[in-house]
Amino acid sequence: MSFKRVILSGLLVVGFPCSVLAGDGISAHNLFQSLIGRPDSSKFYLGMFTQHINPNSQKKDNNVNNIVGVNYNGLFLGGFSNSYGKLTVGFGMQRDWHESDIGQSHWHYALGYRLGAMIGYDNRLCHYCGDLPAVPFIIPYLHLSYKRVGVEVQYAYVLVSASFFYRFG
Numbered sequence: 001m002s003f004k005r006v007i008l009s010g011l012l013v014v015g016f017p018c019s020v021l022a023g024d025g026i027s028a029h030n031l032f033q034s035l036i037g038r039p040d041s042s043k044f045y046l047g048m049f050t051q052h053i054n055p056n057s058q059k060k061d062n063n064v065n066n067i068v069g070v071n072y073n074g075l076f077l078g079g080f081s082n083s084y085g086k087l088t089v090g091f092g093m094q095r096d097w098h099e100s101d102i103g104q105s106h107w108h109y110a111l112g113y114r115l116g117a118m119i120g121y122d123n124r125l126c127h128y129c130g131d132l133p134a135v136p137f138i139i140p141y142l143h144l145s146y147k148r149v150g151v152e153v154q155y156a157y158v159l160v161s162a163s164f165f166y167r168f169g
Helices: 003-024 028-036 055-060
Strands: 043-052 068-072 075-081 087-101 107-119 135-146 149-155 159-167
Touching (some): 087 135, 135 159
Antiparallel strands (some): 043 159, 075 087, 135 149, 149 159
16 A cells, blocks of 8 residues: 555545534534444445546456445445455444535435445455455445435545445434
């Protein structure tokens, strides 16, 4: 992993909540609780598409990931075909830093993160990934939905992905 990517990933993970919190007028007393976020609403995920950032990966890696997943009260579990065509299972917690309705319409958005681990990657993802039973991750996301149907966009260090969801409740 290059130094630039480590810095960029760190800035995105720290920058997302700080930019949201700055506009909300949250005191330093509540900063830690705000950074942790609130459990994301329950969702069912189906279908995921990926755009790899590295031009070499764009030519050879899988871009249709066929995700099936669920988030229940802030805990998620999902299976998908990873960039190398191998079945991968991801699990962990999902939290929103900020969510809001857009005007008086049925549109809604949320900004948050996923913290968890994935089983199914090897050394092609990183030089030590094949040696770990599960690869840890933290991924920022943005949800945009109309009524209960929406799309999630997330940044994951070497790619940007979009998946579709149905929001319960």
